[in-house]
Amino acid sequence: MNSIDEKFKKLGIENAPGQEKLQSGKELELRGGELRGVPVDFSHGDVDAFQPLPGSFEAFAKGYAKGAEQAYTEYRGSKAIREDLAYKLSAYTGTDINPKANIIITPGTQGALFLAMGSLIGPGDKVAIVEPDYFANRKLVEFFEGELVPVKMDYEESSDRAGLDLKQLEQAFLSGVKLFLFSNPNNPVGAVYSYNEIGTIAALAKKYNVALIIDELYSRQIFDKKIYTHLCAQKEIPDNLITVTGPSKTESLSGFRLGVAFGTKELIMRMEKLQAIVSLRAAGYGQAVLSAWFREPEGFMEERIKAHQNIRDELVAKLRTFDGITVRPTDAGSYLFPKIPPLDVDIKDFCKIVRELAEVTITPGTEFGPQFINHFRINFSQDAKAASEAIDRLLRIMERYCR
Amino acid sequence: MNSIDEKFKKLGIENAPGQEKLQSGKELELRGGELRGVPVDFSHGDVDAFQPLPGSFEAFAKGYAKGAEQAYTEYRGSKAIREDLAYKLSAYTGTDINPKANIIITPGTQGALFLAMGSLIGPGDKVAIVEPDYFANRKLVEFFEGELVPVKMDYEESSDRAGLDLKQLEQAFLSGVKLFLFSNPNNPVGAVYSYNEIGTIAALAKKYNVALIIDELYSRQIFDKKIYTHLCAQKEIPDNLITVTGPSKTESLSGFRLGVAFGTKELIMRMEKLQAIVSLRAAGYGQAVLSAWFREPEGFMEERIKAHQNIRDELVAKLRTFDGITVRPTDAGSYLFPKIPPLDVDIKDFCKIVRELAEVTITPGTEFGPQFINHFRINFSQDAKAASEAIDRLLRIMERYCR
Numbered sequence: 081m082n083s084i085d086e087k088f089k090k091l092g093i094e095n096a097p098g099q100e101k102l103q104s105g106k107e108l109e110l111r112g113g114e115l116r117g118v119p120v121d122f123s124h125g126d127v128d129a130f131q132p133l134p135g136s137f138e139a140f141a142k143g144y145a146k147g148a149e150q151a152y153t154e155y156r157g158s159k160a161i162r163e164d165l166a167y168k169l170s171a172y173t174g175t176d177i178n179p180k181a182n183i184i185i186t187p188g189t190q191g192a193l194f195l196a197m198g199s200l201i202g203p204g205d206k207v208a209i210v211e212p213d214y215f216a217n218r219k220l221v222e223f224f225e226g227e228l229v230p231v232k233m234d235y236e237e238s239s240d241r242a243g244l245d246l247k248q249l250e251q252a253f254l255s256g257v258k259l260f261l262f263s264n265p266n267n268p269v270g271a272v273y274s275y276n277e278i279g280t281i282a283a284l285a286k287k288y289n290v291a292l293i294i295d296e297l298y299s300r301q302i303f304d305k306k307i308y309t310h311l312c313a314q315k316e317i318p319d320n321l322i323t324v325t326g327p328s329k330t331e332s333l334s335g336f337r338l339g340v341a342f343g344t345k346e347l348i349m350r351m352e353k354l355q356a357i358v359s360l361r362a363a364g365y366g367q368a369v370l371s372a373w374f375r376e377p378e379g380f381m382e383e384r385i386k387a388h389q390n391i392r393d394e395l396v397a398k399l400r401t402f403d404g405i406t407v408r409p410t411d412a413g414s415y416l417f418p419k420i421p422p423l424d425v426d427i428k429d430f431c432k433i434v435r436e437l438a439e440v441t442i443t444p445g446t447e448f449g450p451q452f453i454n455h456f457r458i459n460f461s462q463d464a465k466a467a468s469e470a471i472d473r474l475l476r477i478m479e480r481y482c483r
Numbered sequence: 484m485n486s487i488d489e490k491f492k493k494l495g496i497e498n499a500p501g502q503e504k505l506q507s508g509k510e511l512e513l514r515g516g517e518l519r520g521v522p523v524d525f526s527h528g529d530v531d532a533f534q535p536l537p538g539s540f541e542a543f544a545k546g547y548a549k550g551a552e553q554a555y556t557e558y559r560g561s562k563a564i565r566e567d568l569a570y571k572l573s574a575y576t577g578t579d580i581n582p583k584a585n586i587i588i589t590p591g592t593q594g595a596l597f598l599a600m601g602s603l604i605g606p607g608d609k610v611a612i613v614e615p616d617y618f619a620n621r622k623l624v625e626f627f628e629g630e631l632v633p634v635k636m637d638y639e640e641s642s643d644r645a646g647l648d649l650k651q652l653e654q655a656f657l658s659g660v661k662l663f664l665f666s667n668p669n670n671p672v673g674a675v676y677s678y679n680e681i682g683t684i685a686a687l688a689k690k691y692n693v694a695l696i697i698d699e700l701y702s703r704q705i706f707d708k709k710i711y712t713h714l715c716a717q718k719e720i721p722d723n724l725i726t727v728t729g730p731s732k733t734e735s736l737s738g739f740r741l742g743v744a745f746g747t748k749e750l751i752m753r754m755e756k757l758q759a760i761v762s763l764r765a766a767g768y769g770q771a772v773l774s775a776w777f778r779e780p781e782g783f784m785e786e787r788i789k790a791h792q793n794i795r796d797e798l799v800a801k802l803r804t805f806d807g808i809t810v811r812p813t814d815a816g817s818y819l820f821p822k823i824p825p826l827d828v829d830i831k832d833f834c835k836i837v838r839e840l841a842e843v844t845i846t847p848g849t850e851f852g853p854q855f856i857n858h859f860r861i862n863f864s865q866d867a868k869a870a871s872e873a874i875d876r877l878l879r880i881m882e883r884y885c886r
Binding site for chain 2 (some may be wrong): 150202203316352359
């Protein structure tokens with residue numbers, strides 16, 4: 081059982097967002113007293129503060145009432161729902177999605193990422209991953225025993241692009257990378273890739289025959305009228321391309337576990353084959369909730385985006401008052417990834433300490449790349465007042481640990 | 484991409500239950516006219532004929548109303564729900580399940596099987612599989628690149644045991660098998676393993692240090708007062724043991740996609756690590772439905788079992804009128820696996836023909852082992868009258884293809 085033992089030792093989840101409850105009570109160096117206030121869990125959005133899309137529960141109830149037809153869909157999802165999704169997502173992205181061949185419904189976007197990765201990667205295959213990027217991307221490469229090829233993103237250097245090192249990306253592609261997987265907007269930074277960056281990535285992938293998986297989960301929540309470019313709609317795209325998205329974030333439907341992937345026919349077929357042994361299908365009744373998606377009441381998205389932008393502005397301003405903190409304001413999505421001054425404790429322990437002393441949950445930067453030892457991620461989709469006060473407490477505790 | 488190409492070529496789903504809609508319209512040798520009647524899909528149970536457990540939708544609605552707490556549970560599932568499940572399943576199986584360490588909630592029982600398998604098996608590992616047994620078991624071995632070691636079940640020989648060839652099983656264990664995975668009651672036969680068989684399997688697994696995964700999905704629907712033995716409750720059990728179950732079958736909750744696995748602490752931990760990258764968690768709101776499970780209204784299970792037993796008896800009698808058909812009556816669950824006389828067309832084509840001519844969907848025996856070329860499986864959890872008439876049509880079409 082040795083190789084499997086090794087594999088699972090590497091596959092840590094103790095510091096993953098949402099798993100903090102499982103952390104062992106190992107001795108932490110607690111300095112000073114507790115700071116009480118409303119507990120805030122910045123590891124994910126708060127669907128009580130920003131509630132599920134109006135009509136989503138009703139859509140579920142309708143699906144349930146449909147009975148057998150909705151309970152047992154094809155593994156790739158209900159035909160009628162795929163048709164509706166293909167129509168809506170084609171319009172949204174500016175592509176032409178065939179509901180029969182090019183789209184699959186999955187248990188959450190995580191489900192889509194796993195299936196897409198499993199359809200492309202085997203032992204020893206090189207996979208390019210942006211640093212920083214979504215923590216599970218790295219873990220997926222490990223699970224499928226691929227070889228991780230990191231690509232740097234200088235997100236602090238500019239605000240009109242993500243800052244991906246395109247030369248390093250081409251070097252990686254030249255070295256035989258088979259798949260490039262990235263999130264746009266970037267998780268954890270919230271940076272949006274420029275038109276130029278997306279065009280270059282697409283052209284390089286085409287040139288070097290590299291498959292692409294793009295996670296667009298947060299692409300509807302865009303601030304400051306930034307321009308967002310869907311890679312799938314570019315003229316020059318690689319032969320193997322999967323775009324992943326879902327209604328779990330801005331739309332707050334995470335409790336239903338719904339994701340969608342669309343793209344290359346052969347890959348969608350493989351993903352379905354894999355889904356057949358992984359979980360059969362996204363929960364049948366739940367699939368019906370997708371009918372409410374992209375049919376938000378008038379003004380809903382605008383209002384939600386504005387509310388998030390206000391929270392972002394307040395938290396960025398507050399973080400910047402602290403000597404030594406730098407932070408790039410989010411272009412899109414609900415994440416901030418501040419760089420903090422060096423502390424007396426390592427970042428994982430610091431996160432545990434903040435949770436212990438102030439009931440504030442944050443995610444250590446090292447989940448997004450080994451070099452982010454002075455970073456943490458927050459999801460600011462929270463009650464505005466509670467979030468602001470939680471950042472106050474966090475900063476007061478940080479003071480106690482600054483060198 | 485060669486090894487991955489190979490892998491997905493082998494991973495077929497065209498003939499898998501529920502996927503019949505995807506079958507290509509390739510030319511079939513259609514003999515005689517269509518036989519019209521109420522279409523019946525025997526590939527799975529009909530949750531319109533046997534509806535979801537009373538109170539399940541209400542439990543979902545309650546979970547939804549709980550909001551954030553229910554939407555984002557730990558990856559292994561909500562603590563409160565795990566506590567309730569551990570209590571109920573400990574009582575049911577006669578074991579002692581620690582809700583903190585020994586249980587995980589998954590997206591359906593398929594999800595549990597995938598995670599358990601992925602936690603135990605790597606390339607080249609030998610896995611013993613019963614023939615016949617649940618089709619996905621074979622596919623999981625292929626996906627994880629294990630080596631399949633078949634073990635024969637002489638289910639036609641007796642009615643007081645499943646008929647597993649225990650000598651062959653010990654030979655397999657002696658040959659270095661690492662994992663033995665089986666369903667009890669057996670899918671597709673519906674045979675229940677005897678007390679003696681279970682005791683022997685447990686003792687052999689202990690002796691040869693073989694891990695066990697047992698799928699007990701249908702263990703609550705037992706006919707003729709057969710005795711059912713939970714392996715996990717035996718005195719002598721192996722170090723690595725996972726029991727898998729869920730409310731998708733007798734309780735008709737498949738549309739919520741809920742499964743449960745309990746057993747060895749270290750394996751449950753691995754399964755959670757894997758779940759973190761496969762699908763994060765079973766849908767949060769859906770998990771709440773598990774509160775209705777094992778709290779059926781008085782008489783509900785008895786009535787449901789009786790109704791199924793009546794259908795079983797009618798269909799078995801009807802099948803046996805046909806010259807050359809043999810069938811073992813189901814001990815537990817809703818499957819029948821009749822052996823039919825040799826036909827002019829192969830079994831996969833015959834299944835397509837029956838669907839085409841009579842709107843009756845059945846699953847070819849070859850999904851459960853390559854040697855079952857004269858078998859098909861039906862799930863008789865259907866409207867009684869429609870099922871009976873569908874079998875009439877099926878037999879009339881079979882006549883047209885008998886040699």
